[in-house]
Amino acid sequence: MLKKGGNNWVEGDRFFDREIELEALEERTRDGTHTLLTAQRRMGKTSLVRELLRRLTETGGFETVFVDLEAAMDQADAVAELGIRTRSVRAVWGRIETVFANVLRGVGDRIEELSVSELKVKLRAGVDAGNWSQRGDAILSALAGSKRPVVLAIDELPILVNRLLKDDDDRITPEGRRAADGFLSWLRRNGQEHRGKISIILSGSVGLEPLLQQAGLSAHANIFSAYDLKPWSEETAMSCLAALSDTYDVVLTVDVRRSICQRLRCCIPHHVQMFFDRLHDHLRRERRQEATLNDVDWVYLHEMLSVRGQMDLQHYESRLQTVLGRTGYPIALEILTQAATRGDLDDDTVRQYEMHFPARDGDGDPSVEHVLHVLHHDGYLERREDGTSRFVSGLLEDWWRARHGRNFVPVFASRQADRGADR
Numbered sequence: 001m002l003k004k005g006g007n008n009w010v011e012g013d014r015f016f017d018r019e020i021e022l023e024a025l026e027e028r029t030r031d032g033t034h035t036l037l038t039a040q041r042r043m044g045k046t047s048l049v050r051e052l053l054r055r056l057t058e059t060g061g062f063e064t065v066f067v068d069l070e071a072a073m074d075q076a077d078a079v080a081e082l083g084i085r086t087r088s089v090r091a092v093w094g095r096i097e098t099v100f101a102n103v104l105r106g107v108g109d110r111i112e113e114l115s116v117s118e119l120k121v122k123l124r125a126g127v128d129a130g131n132w133s134q135r136g137d138a139i140l141s142a143l144a145g146s147k148r149p150v151v152l153a154i155d156e157l158p159i160l161v162n163r164l165l166k167d168d169d170d171r172i173t174p175e176g177r178r179a180a181d182g183f184l185s186w187l188r189r190n191g192q193e194h195r196g197k198i199s200i201i202l203s204g205s206v207g208l209e210p211l212l213q214q215a216g217l218s219a220h221a222n223i224f225s226a227y228d229l230k231p232w233s234e235e236t237a238m239s240c241l242a243a244l245s246d247t248y249d250v251v252l253t254v255d256v257r258r259s260i261c262q263r264l265r266c267c268i269p270h271h272v273q274m275f276f277d278r279l280h281d282h283l284r285r286e287r288r289q290e291a292t293l294n295d296v297d298w299v300y301l302h303e304m305l306s307v308r309g310q311m312d313l314q315h316y317e318s319r320l321q322t323v324l325g326r327t328g329y330p331i332a333l334e335i336l337t338q339a340a341t342r343g344d345l346d347d348d349t350v351r352q353y354e355m356h357f358p359a360r361d362g363d364g365d366p367s368v369e370h371v372l373h374v375l376h377h378d379g380y381l382e383r384r385e386d387g388t389s390r391f392v393s394g395l396l397e398d399w400w401r402a403r404h405g406r407n408f409v410p411v412f413a414s415r416q417a418d419r420g421a422d423r
């Protein structure tokens with residue numbers, strides 16, 4: 001019985017398919033390969049890793065640790081978070097307590113009763129800018145000393161790296177670069193040292209590679225071998241819709257399910273789930289059980305692209321803002337709106353944007369080239385055979401057009417029009 005997914009990561013009876021990917025990742029962990037999991041947003045990266053860890057703990061003879069760095073402000077936060085999450089590995093927790101003996105003194109037997117957040121505050125007090133790397137080394141050595149092999153999943157590392165790199169104006173600074181360099185070197189060194197005992201899986205809602213490239217730190221990612229998580233095939237998405245319709249007692253014919261996939265164009269699991277949820281609500285309101293092709297169209301236009309639907313999609317914008325900053329984001333906004341309203345983006349247009357937003361060396365601002373790199377890498381745009389780019393997802397394209405496309409005139413054209421009017 002497949003349950004609805006909602007917005008957060010899923011596992012167990014909310015997790016569908018991905019058997020091939022789970023098998024591939026399990027094999028990598030058994031081989032001791034470190035993995036950088038890449039995919040466009042909402043593809044189910046976090047869910048895939050969570051489900052993998054769940055299965056490896058249950059049956060695979062592994063110890064598993066899942067660390068989310070989204071809220072970590074600096075290296076010390078990240079190490080405290082790592083420390084607290086190793087609590088899931090009973091066999092080494094005793095050694096972690098020793099590492100943090102100075103701040104845990106006095107807690108005694110009460111440690112079992114402390115909540116994760118209380119304990120985290122304690123551990124955080126034991127890590128600072130001067131000792132985070134030694135503390136981090138000690139935690140990872142303790143993990144490596146476990147009898148069973150350990151899988152260490154680190155989610156949202158790029159968000160932390162981005163935070164370390166940039167100042168309040170979203171510019172990469174020399175100090176920021178040093179901080180990110182230090183943290184990534186530490187991770188790489190540990191990954192190398194404990195290879196075979198700890199295998200690391202990195203993931204995140206923004207890509208690591210374009211960020212490292214922009215900062216000139218790409219070499220740090222070379223101990224990680226990339227694994228690209230693809231969208232569901234139409235067949236898989238249709239089976240998922242069939243499984244959901246069974247659970248919730250609605251009827252979706254093959255034609256209806258195919259029409260959903262065609263609207264989406266790219267079957268990103270979250271979008272498939274969202275579509276089902278909206279269609280289900282719609283049928284409930286209409287007091288019907290069977291959906292028609294008209295229902296699919298109606299729900300797409302009035303729900304998926306509506307204000308409520310936009311809430312679910314707005315986090316695309318906020319992530320782009322985070323990673324591109326206040327100079328890069330307006331460039332992305334232009335490029336994506338242009339691609340959504342025209343249906344594609346050609347070299348000529350890119351050149352016009354490059355002239356309009358000239359790259360300046362050394363000021364830490366992203367260039368048009370970098371923005372395009374991010375948009376391609378993170379799966380917003382794809383290059384086609386004729387050299388033009390377009391949106392990968394039909395839903396995202398329609399949504400972007402609905403949100404930003406009204407009366408859109410590209411910046412370079414509006415400048416020309418102004419000049420024309422002045423003459």
Ligand SMILES: Nc1ncnc2c1ncn2[C@@H]1O[C@H](COP(=O)(O)OP(=O)(O)OP(=O)(O)O)[C@@H](O)[C@H]1O
Pocket residue numbers: 004005006007008009010014015016017018039040041042043044045046047048204205206269270271273
């Ligand atoms: N294997 C799956 N089975 C069912 N639903 C899934 C699956 N993977 C993802 N989903 C759906 O997609 C949503 C997002 O999943 P998840 O948070 O894992 O994606 P993500 O790629 O980590 O997203 P982000 O880019 O925001 O980090 C889930 O809430 C769920 O609805």
Ligand SMILES: [Mg+2]
Pocket residue numbers: 045046047155204205
């Ligand atoms: Mg995620």
